[in-house]
Amino acid sequence: MPFETAIITDPLTLSPETKVAAALEFVKEHRIRAAPVVDEQGVFVGIFSISRVLKKLLPTAALVDEGLNGLAFTVGAAPGIAKKLDKIKQKPVKEIMTEDVYAVDGETAFWEMIRLLLKYGSPLPIIEKESGKLTGIISIQSVVHDLEDILERMAEGQTIIETSKLTKK
Amino acid sequence: MIPAEDAAHHATNIVLGLDGMIVASSILVAAYAFIISERLNRAIISLLGAGALAFTGVLTQDLMVEGIDFNTIFLLIGMMVIVAITKRTGIFQFVAILAAKAVRGNPRLLLIVLSLITAVFSALLDNVTTVLLIVPITLLLTEQLELPTYPFLFALIFASNIGGTATLIGDPPNILIGSAVGLGFMDFVYNVGPAALINMLVLLLVFDVIWGRKFQTSEEAREQLVQYDPYEALTDIGLLYKSLFTLFLVLMGFIVGHGYGLEPGTVALTGAAFLMLLENYRLKPEEQSHKVQESLQQVEWETIFFFIGLFILVYGVEHTGVLNMLAAHMINLTGGDVFTSAMAILWSSAILSAIVDNIPFVATMIPMIESMAPQMGGESAIEPLWWALSLGACLGGNGSLIGASANVMVASFAERAGHRIPFLKFLALAFPLMLLSIVISTGYVWLAFFTS
Numbered sequence: 001m002p003f004e005t006a007i008i009t010d011p012l013t014l015s016p017e018t019k020v021a022a023a024l025e026f027v028k029e030h031r032i033r034a035a036p037v038v039d040e041q042g043v044f045v046g047i048f049s050i051s052r053v054l055k056k057l058l059p060t061a062a063l064v065d066e067g068l069n070g071l072a073f074t075v076g077a078a079p080g081i082a083k084k085l086d087k088i089k090q091k092p093v094k095e096i097m098t099e100d101v102y103a104v105d106g107e108t109a110f111w112e113m114i115r116l117l118l119k120y121g122s123p124l125p126i127i128e129k130e131s132g133k134l135t136g137i138i139s140i141q142s143v144v145h146d147l148e149d150i151l152e153r154m155a156e157g158q159t160i161i162e163t164s165k166l167t168k169k
Numbered sequence: 170m171i172p173a174e175d176a177a178h179h180a181t182n183i184v185l186g187l188d189g190m191i192v193a194s195s196i197l198v199a200a201y202a203f204i205i206s207e208r209l210n211r212a213i214i215s216l217l218g219a220g221a222l223a224f225t226g227v228l229t230q231d232l233m234v235e236g237i238d239f240n241t242i243f244l245l246i247g248m249m250v251i252v253a254i255t256k257r258t259g260i261f262q263f264v265a266i267l268a269a270k271a272v273r274g275n276p277r278l279l280l281i282v283l284s285l286i287t288a289v290f291s292a293l294l295d296n297v298t299t300v301l302l303i304v305p306i307t308l309l310l311t312e313q314l315e316l317p318t319y320p321f322l323f324a325l326i327f328a329s330n331i332g333g334t335a336t337l338i339g340d341p342p343n344i345l346i347g348s349a350v351g352l353g354f355m356d357f358v359y360n361v362g363p364a365a366l367i368n369m370l371v372l373l374l375v376f377d378v379i380w381g382r383k384f385q386t387s388e389e390a391r392e393q394l395v396q397y398d399p400y401e402a403l404t405d406i407g408l409l410y411k412s413l414f415t416l417f418l419v420l421m422g423f424i425v426g427h428g429y430g431l432e433p434g435t436v437a438l439t440g441a442a443f444l445m446l447l448e449n450y451r452l453k454p455e456e457q458s459h460k461v462q463e464s465l466q467q468v469e470w471e472t473i474f475f476f477i478g479l480f481i482l483v484y485g486v487e488h489t490g491v492l493n494m495l496a497a498h499m500i501n502l503t504g505g506d507v508f509t510s511a512m513a514i515l516w517s518s519a520i521l522s523a524i525v526d527n528i529p530f531v532a533t534m535i536p537m538i539e540s541m542a543p544q545m546g547g548e549s550a551i552e553p554l555w556w557a558l559s560l561g562a563c564l565g566g567n568g569s570l571i572g573a574s575a576n577v578m579v580a581s582f583a584e585r586a587g588h589r590i591p592f593l594k595f596l597a598l599a600f601p602l603m604l605l606s607i608v609i610s611t612g613y614v615w616l617a618f619f620t621s
Contacts, residue, residue: 060586061308067586068305070259070404073266076396077313 006113006146007126007136013038014048016094023048023093036125036134037097044127044134046097051121053096056088057081103127104138114143190494193227193485197533200482205525207571212471215478222485236484237477240348240434245476246468247437248338251419252298253467254444255412259404261290261302266399269310274391276316276384281373283307284324288332288369292339293420296329296575297469304582314390318588320380322579323595327372327567327602329575334563335365337423337433340573342531342562346555348434349535353427354420360556364613368564368606375602408448415444472574479532487536496540505544508619511557514538515614518561519607523568523600531562553618560610568603570595 012030014023014037027035027050034049055063062068088096102120104113105127116124123139200218204211222228228236264286272278283303290299303325311318333340337347337354347357403409422436445464449457486492503509514534521530538558542551566573570580570592580590 059309059312060588061305061312064305064582064585066301066305066582068262068309070402073262073398073401074396075398075401077393080393 005149006143007138008123008142009136011036011123011134011137013134014093015039016045016092016097018093019089020053020091020093020096021089024050024053024089034121034123036123036137037093038134042134043132044103044125045094046099047101047123047125048093048097049121052098053085053088056096057084101125105129113138117143189227189489190486190491192225193222193489194491196221196225196227197482197486201529204529210471211526212475212478215475215482217478219478219481219485222481227485227489228481232484232488233481236488237480238345238348240432241344241480242473242476243432243434243438244338244344244348245341245473247419247434247439247441248295249298249468250441250464251412251415251437251444252294253464254408254448255416256298256302257405258409258412259402260409260412261299262306262402263399265303265306265310266397266402270395270397270399274314274386274394276314276386277377277381279310279314279316280321280324280376280381280384283310283321284328284369284373284376287325287328288335288365291329291332291575292335292365293416294338296333296340296573297578299332300325300329300575300579301582304579308583308586308588310394313394314386316384316386317380318583319590320376322583322588322590323598324373324376326573326576326579327376327599328369330563330566330573331365331369331372331606333575334368334560335362338437340563340566341528343559344433345528345531345535346559348432349539350555352555354423354433355427357559360552360617361559363617364556364560364610367613368609371609372602372606375605379598411444411447415440415447418443476528479529483529483532483536486533492533492537493540496537499537500541500544507545507550507553508615510541510545510551511553511614511618512611514554515557515561515610516607518558519565519568519603522562522565523572523603527562527566527573531558534558553614556618557614560614561607564606564610565603567606568596568600570599572599572603 012026012032012035014026014035016037016039018026023035027033027048033051034047036044037046037048038044059071060067062071102116102124103126104116104124108116117138117140122141123137125134126136126138127133128135196218200214203209203214219233223230223233265283268282268286269279272282287299287303290303304322307321307325308318311321330340334343335358337343337352337357339357343357343361346352347354419436419440422431422440423433426433426436445461448464449460452460499510499513503513518527518530518534521527535558538551538554541554542548545551566576570576570590580595583590
């Protein structure tokens with residue numbers, strides 16, 4: 001069963017030039033944790049997320065492979081994290097966003113989809129291969145909602161054939 | 170080393186109508202050319218070269234096994250396992266933070282203490298592991314103190330290679346030399362240790378003049394650093410005691426065992442097994458398998474197989490008599506004079522080691538120097554040549570960013586952390602400083618071994 005019905009085809013997006021401060025306001029206002037970033041032509045360029053902003057607050061030595069595997073010893077020192085956040089807020093979204101993102105398409109198997117969401121994080125962008133344009137996103141919430149939707153329809157007596165593609169919302 | 174005449178199995182000396190000498194040296198030269206080009210992984214090249222020696226009939230499998238110096242292999246594996254377990258305890262971060270607090274975050278002194286810590290750890294452990302553990306904490310400290318990272322990374326590379334020079338187990342060239350010639354742990358400490366110490370002190374002075382005295386940081390940042398609690402970096406106190414106890418026993422084994430004919434390879438590998446015993450004896454069998462597997466996986470197998478292939482490659486040319494021929498040439502060139510030979514070895518090994526991997530060079534030089542011994546007054550007369558080779562090959566590694574594995578490791582980590590070390594910028598200062606250390610070593614070799 002592909003996951004087509006779980007796709008959100010009109011996701012909220014951000015522009016790469018938007019300041020991080022505004023982007024943080026945007027995700028707070030819409031109660032989301034991340035949003036895809038697209039350029040003027042609608043081409044996908046990255047994902048902006050709160051967790052990415054949080055990550056940028058850590059010292060580089062703790063982020064790199066084979067780097068520090070604990071920072072417990074910095075206890076007692078207040079390393080000016082708030083000031084660091086203030087600096088990050090002045091930067092454009094394109095400097096903070098995750099560019100290295102796993103993209104999927106509507107033909108991906110449902111189980112594989114769940115596995116990818118857990119492995120690479122939510123949401124995952126759905127990108128048109130030739131143009132690179134963002135056609136939708138899929139998130140942990142949209143997957144669960146879609147499955148609940150199916151259950152509801154089964155309860156109403158509809159026959160759901162698991163192998164068939166379901167119509168897009 | 171067993172002379173070719175005594176070898177259990179003789180391979181043919183004529184291969185496809187060609188002299189075995191020509192075949193063996195062609196394979197060796199081709200392998201070295203590939204290693205220098207750095208297009209292919211060195212372990213693949215050395216193993217393929219070793220295989221080629223067998224397929225062309227230069228060596229039989231028995232001769233190949235005979236060519237492998239298992240003392241070196243065991244020593245490398247044993248120390249790698251011990252370090253893999255020890256590093257999980259957080260001891261390296263602990264020491265670095267403790268030192269940073271002890272100098273109260275004074276940047277000028279921090280450069281000196283971090284270099285000294287790196288040198289001491291590198292003398293007792295593998296250089297690559299040492300820098301991999303010291304560089305991350307160094308980056309954190311420099312970030313905290315808002316200091317430039319480049320001088321620190323530069324100093325750590327030099328400290329690691331100089332520290333490694335001081336002992337039998339500090340650097341692969343020394344392991345190779347000690348193992349082949351039968352020199353002990355304390356032989357290295359007495360004979361090259363002082364040279365390493367002098368070099369370290371002179372270079373620390375140079376680093377202080379170039380960078381240290383100009384460092385500036387804020388009182389506020391230093392106050393923050395002083396708040397750090399090094400004990401929080403220790404993740405497993407019980408394992409720490411076990412690791413330190415084992416390391417102590419292994420060092421004692423190196424020092425005392427030498428007099429009783431106990432090879433360092435045996436000591437290190439037994440030490441590794443002993444530490445795994447201390448770590449595991451109370452666990453369930455399946456947990457033991459898991460832990461032991463994890464520790465053994467940390468062995469750098471790429472390095473180990475590179476050494477195995479290399480030993481066979483060198484044994485090919487040694488067995489067919491190429492090295493004897495080259496040694497005779499070298500004696501002609503130096504007139505059989507030990508001092509001239511020592512100087513030739515010191516300078517050529519230093520400059521070559523800065524440009525290419527020093528391990529193949531040292532592996533080839535060892536049997537060649539050995540075969541020069543009879544014409545130069547026997548084994549004890551040529552001992553200074555080993556110290557010259559050790560100093561040249563180890564210190565030469567400082568000459569460029571690719572001169573030693575530790576340099577490559579620091580550079581790759583720094584790049585990932587966003588502090589790229591430019592190749593030419595490094596070369597412009599490192600090569601002259603490397604030459605300075607060889608000038609110092611020249612004086613040392615002359616004073617220590619040729620004046621009485």
